Amino acid sequence: MILGVRHDDLRKRNRAMVIAAVRRDGQPSRTDLVSRTGLSHSTISAISSDLIAEGVLRPVKTGENEVVRRGRPQVSLGLEPKAATVLTVVLLLNTLSATVFDYAGQVVAQRRERLATLDAARDDLVGAVAQMIEAVLEDAGRTPADVMRMTMAVQGITDSGARAMLWTPITPESDIPFADILEKRFGFPVTVQNDCNMIAVALRARDPERYRDNFVTLLLSNGIGMGLVLRGELFTGAYSSGGEFGHMIHRPGGALCRCGRHGCIEAYAGNYAILREAAGRSDQTAADADVDPETMLKLANDARAGDGPARDAFRRAGEAIGYGLGSLFALIDPAPVAIVGPGTLAFDVMEPSIRDAIAQTAGGQHDAVISFDLETDEMPLILEGCARRALEAVDNELFAPGYIATMQATS
Amino acid sequence: MILGVRHDDLRKRNRAMVIAAVRRDGQPSRTDLVSRTGLSHSTISAISSDLIAEGVLRPVKTGENEVVRRGRPQVSLGLEPKAATVLTVVLLLNTLSATVFDYAGQVVAQRRERLATLDAARDDLVGAVAQMIEAVLEDAGRTPADVMRMTMAVQGITDSGARAMLWTPITPESDIPFADILEKRFGFPVTVQNDCNMIAVALRARDPERYRDNFVTLLLSNGIGMGLVLRGELFTGAYSSGGEFGHMIHRPGGALCRCGRHGCIEAYAGNYAILREAAGRSDQTAADADVDPETMLKLANDARAGDGPARDAFRRAGEAIGYGLGSLFALIDPAPVAIVGPGTLAFDVMEPSIRDAIAQTAGGQHDAVISFDLETDEMPLILEGCARRALEAVDNELFAPGYIATMQATS
DNA sequence: CTCTTTTTTTTCGAGCCTCGAAAAAAATAA
DNA sequence: TTATTTTTTTCGAGGCTCGAAAAAAAAGAG
Numbered sequence: 001m002i003l004g005v006r007h008d009d010l011r012k013r014n015r016a017m018v019i020a021a022v023r024r025d026g027q028p029s030r031t032d033l034v035s036r037t038g039l040s041h042s043t044i045s046a047i048s049s050d051l052i053a054e055g056v057l058r059p060v061k062t063g064e065n066e067v068v069r070r071g072r073p074q075v076s077l078g079l080e081p082k083a084a085t086v087l088t089v090v091l092l093l094n095t096l097s098a099t100v101f102d103y104a105g106q107v108v109a110q111r112r113e114r115l116a117t118l119d120a121a122r123d124d125l126v127g128a129v130a131q132m133i134e135a136v137l138e139d140a141g142r143t144p145a146d147v148m149r150m151t152m153a154v155q156g157i158t159d160s161g162a163r164a165m166l167w168t169p170i171t172p173e174s175d176i177p178f179a180d181i182l183e184k185r186f187g188f189p190v191t192v193q194n195d196c197n198m199i200a201v202a203l204r205a206r207d208p209e210r211y212r213d214n215f216v217t218l219l220l221s222n223g224i225g226m227g228l229v230l231r232g233e234l235f236t237g238a239y240s241s242g243g244e245f246g247h248m249i250h251r252p253g254g255a256l257c258r259c260g261r262h263g264c265i266e267a268y269a270g271n272y273a274i275l276r277e278a279a280g281r282s283d284q285t286a287a288d289a290d291v292d293p294e295t296m297l298k299l300a301n302d303a304r305a306g307d308g309p310a311r312d313a314f315r316r317a318g319e320a321i322g323y324g325l326g327s328l329f330a331l332i333d334p335a336p337v338a339i340v341g342p343g344t345l346a347f348d349v350m351e352p353s354i355r356d357a358i359a360q361t362a363g364g365q366h367d368a369v370i371s372f373d374l375e376t377d378e379m380p381l382i383l384e385g386c387a388r389r390a391l392e393a394v395d396n397e398l399f400a401p402g403y404i405a406t407m408q409a410t411s
Numbered sequence: 412m413i414l415g416v417r418h419d420d421l422r423k424r425n426r427a428m429v430i431a432a433v434r435r436d437g438q439p440s441r442t443d444l445v446s447r448t449g450l451s452h453s454t455i456s457a458i459s460s461d462l463i464a465e466g467v468l469r470p471v472k473t474g475e476n477e478v479v480r481r482g483r484p485q486v487s488l489g490l491e492p493k494a495a496t497v498l499t500v501v502l503l504l505n506t507l508s509a510t511v512f513d514y515a516g517q518v519v520a521q522r523r524e525r526l527a528t529l530d531a532a533r534d535d536l537v538g539a540v541a542q543m544i545e546a547v548l549e550d551a552g553r554t555p556a557d558v559m560r561m562t563m564a565v566q567g568i569t570d571s572g573a574r575a576m577l578w579t580p581i582t583p584e585s586d587i588p589f590a591d592i593l594e595k596r597f598g599f600p601v602t603v604q605n606d607c608n609m610i611a612v613a614l615r616a617r618d619p620e621r622y623r624d625n626f627v628t629l630l631l632s633n634g635i636g637m638g639l640v641l642r643g644e645l646f647t648g649a650y651s652s653g654g655e656f657g658h659m660i661h662r663p664g665g666a667l668c669r670c671g672r673h674g675c676i677e678a679y680a681g682n683y684a685i686l687r688e689a690a691g692r693s694d695q696t697a698a699d700a701d702v703d704p705e706t707m708l709k710l711a712n713d714a715r716a717g718d719g720p721a722r723d724a725f726r727r728a729g730e731a732i733g734y735g736l737g738s739l740f741a742l743i744d745p746a747p748v749a750i751v752g753p754g755t756l757a758f759d760v761m762e763p764s765i766r767d768a769i770a771q772t773a774g775g776q777h778d779a780v781i782s783f784d785l786e787t788d789e790m791p792l793i794l795e796g797c798a799r800r801a802l803e804a805v806d807n808e809l810f811a812p813g814y815i816a817t818m819q820a821t822s
Numbered sequence: 823c824t825c826t827t828t829t830t831t832t833t834c835g836a837g838c839c840t841c842g843a844a845a846a847a848a849a850t851a852a
Numbered sequence: 853t854t855a856t857t858t859t860t861t862t863c864g865a866g867g868c869t870c871g872a873a874a875a876a877a878a879a880g881a882g
Contacts (some may be wrong), residue, residue: 068878
């Protein structure tokens with residue numbers, strides 16, 4: 001159905017714009033907001049005084065960084081930290097962490113623990129998450145009723161409604177509806193997101209100059225994850241979180257993948273695949289659940305030292321990634337790529353074969369556009385992305401209700 | 412920049428909604444429009460009487476199909492044919508056609524001619540197009556000044572701004588900026604679109620139930636083209652029309668493709684590739700520029716008759732398409748696929764191997780969702796898509812200016 | 823220390839837009 | 853001819869944004 005725009009939606013949208021501008025720009029003055037949004041002084045004045053009265057924004061003392069100029073000084077507006085509390089949970093292989101953020105995006109409390117996810121039963125996983133949520137909320141001096149939203153990031157595939165973890169390499173369990181379970185238990189809204197997608201959100205927030213409309217994030221670890229931003233929007237599949245770059249087919253009927261199929265990119269470029277190849281094992285050998293970083297560093301050093309099985313393994317890994325990126329670029333055109341995770345430590349060994357492979361594909365046409373940025377530690381990015389997602393949801397749903405609904409109904 | 416919504420944008424948007432609803436629904440009454448758009452009777456009344464006064468819409472006599480009911484009868488609103496004239500040009504291998512449509516989408520005049528595109532020099536192509544435009548406009552009794560928009564569809568890659576044909580299999584010439592040239596010559600706005608994208612637009616318009624948010628169109632011919640609709644929007648690359656499914660890599664370093672690279676899907680599934688394989692030629696043999704339909708039909712019949720080189724060739728073609736779709740589905744999740752073009756005549760021979768290959772990929776998980784619809788004649792679809800594009804552009808830009816700009820600036 | 827200048831922010835009335843309710847219009851049913 | 857039903861238009865109320873003017877808050881000049 002095509003929805004018309006009702007009159008009050010206008011104010012809601014413009015409120016959302018103002019909040020979004022404040023979140024992005026840090027501490028803009030009303031005058032800054034006028035130029036950012038194209039709205040008039042009168043409108044900005046009205047909206048911002050409303051938002052201040054409601055406790056969403058607050059005037060902040062400008063630091064010494066402000067140039068002393070003639071005239072009435074600008075008053076910067078900032079997000080009121082007390083306006084909301086959001087919660088993030090990150091569940092990765094053998095690691096669980098939970099963080100409480102205030103509305104301004106500052107960490108209030110954080111917990112992190114080792115958890116043997118591979119051996120944990122379904123209820124153990126859910127129980128561990130719930131327990132950690134309770135603990136970190138207590139650390140933060142908040143109750144579940146204070147939390148306006150929670151975003152959970154998991155390794156693996158989630159559903160497109162962001163309600164459940166459909167499949168994950170971190171445990172044999174599948175289809176765990178974390179959102180339903182946690183919402184029922186705690187009463188706040190929960191979404192479940194793919195870790196790589198959160199990395200993409202974080203990069204976009206961190207460096208909007210470089211990562212704006214179209215870019216790719218690749219998480220190189222035991223598996224290969226991808227986050228994709230197209231036309232400025234996080235790309236997800238129709239039913240799932242999508243973007244399963246690691247399971248695009250590199251060689252039909254080829255090496256055995258962790259997912260049980262054959263010839264996936266991951267079966268050549270995942271850590272387990274590189275190790276398997278370098279160790280001279282058959283490419284039909286079952287995958288290791290995890291490979292420790294030291295082993296990978298040693299392999300990378302072997303590869304750097306000269307020709308041999310390690311160098312071959314990385315070359316094949318790079319080839320798989322390169323052809324995969326080339327195929328992806330045939331579909332969406334080349335875009336900047338951010339490489340994230342432990343795999344960055346061996347990226348120099350793979351980069352030549354990646355570039356060679358891309359050059360042999362249709363996506364290699366404009367290869368000047370293709371740049372790789374490296375970021376070894378994925379954890380802060382995932383956390384940042386989750387927090388951002390949760391906070392933006394609060395921005396839209398709570399302080400400008402109807403905004404999202406109206407916009408989506410447009411198409 | 413984040414753009415706020417100004418007050419007059421509201422009316423523009425709602426006008427656009429009303430026009431779009433009329434175009435989609437055929438001849439809705441004002442009451443229908445109220446339920447379609449969610450706007451009030453008062454608003455619909457005001458907007459529609461404006462549009463009628465401006466000559467965009469007109470009240471139409473309802474046919475006999477209307478049930479006789481008590482109460483004031485509904486007055487249906489239709490598009491006023493005289494409100495605008497649009498032009499479409501379709502340039503394919505050895506074929507050029509031009510059609511004039513009225514604002515209601517009816518054909519006013521049409522021309523079609525054979526043109527040896529492979530041998531035509533750059534200026535010949537441009538000249539032939541320009542000449543045909545002049546001729547068809549004269550047939551229609553219109554002048555260039557009457558034309559509010561033209562959409563041109565070409566085989567091959569266009570730029571994302573829809574201004575130029577970047578590369579095409581129909582002639583060795585490349586980078587022909589048709590939009591600039593024709594705009595300069597005729598004075599009306601021109602866009603240049605990829606043919607498969609127009610097929611997707613047409614299918615969406617024809618059957619919105621089936622083809623709505625996510626679907627794929629594959630054009631099987633001498634080359635392999637793709638149109639992709641994601642989240643209800645036509646998908647194009649960042650720099651080009653994108654969606655070069657045929658040039659995703661199927662077998663690294665494999666068969667020689669028409670594009671000069673090796674191992675592309677097209678190098679296994681294009682007509683020339685199937686013929687090459689069935690005839691027992693090396694897969695490094697240069698591609699035929701075109702293969703006539705009779706030859707392909709004969710090959711398909713050979714394949715149906717039993718095992719042999721023809722059956723193998725189609726099996727390999729199906730495998731390439733299947734693995735390609737599987738890789739695509741790993742990224743975007745499975746979606747309905749419409750198969751269009753001469754290749755549909757041999758689709759029964761390929762379908763088993765396509766489905767087998769998909770089943771071996773990550774995208775094969777939910778294979779119940781994957782359905783194939785066939786449509787042999789692509790020409791009417793391309794034409795319909797072009798007309799639709801041009802008319803919708805007129806709807807938005809002319810009768811509700813600012814609508815598009817505002818919406819895009821939102822993100 | 824006071825007055826002027828400059829810049830930011832708020833206030834105020836005008837002009838639109840949408841909405842709901844009531845009225846008007848146009849048909850059928852009694 | 854009158855009552856009923858349904859569609860469409862009219863009209864006043866309430867909101868929103870805008871531009872212009874006013875107010876506020878600082879530095880600079882004398």
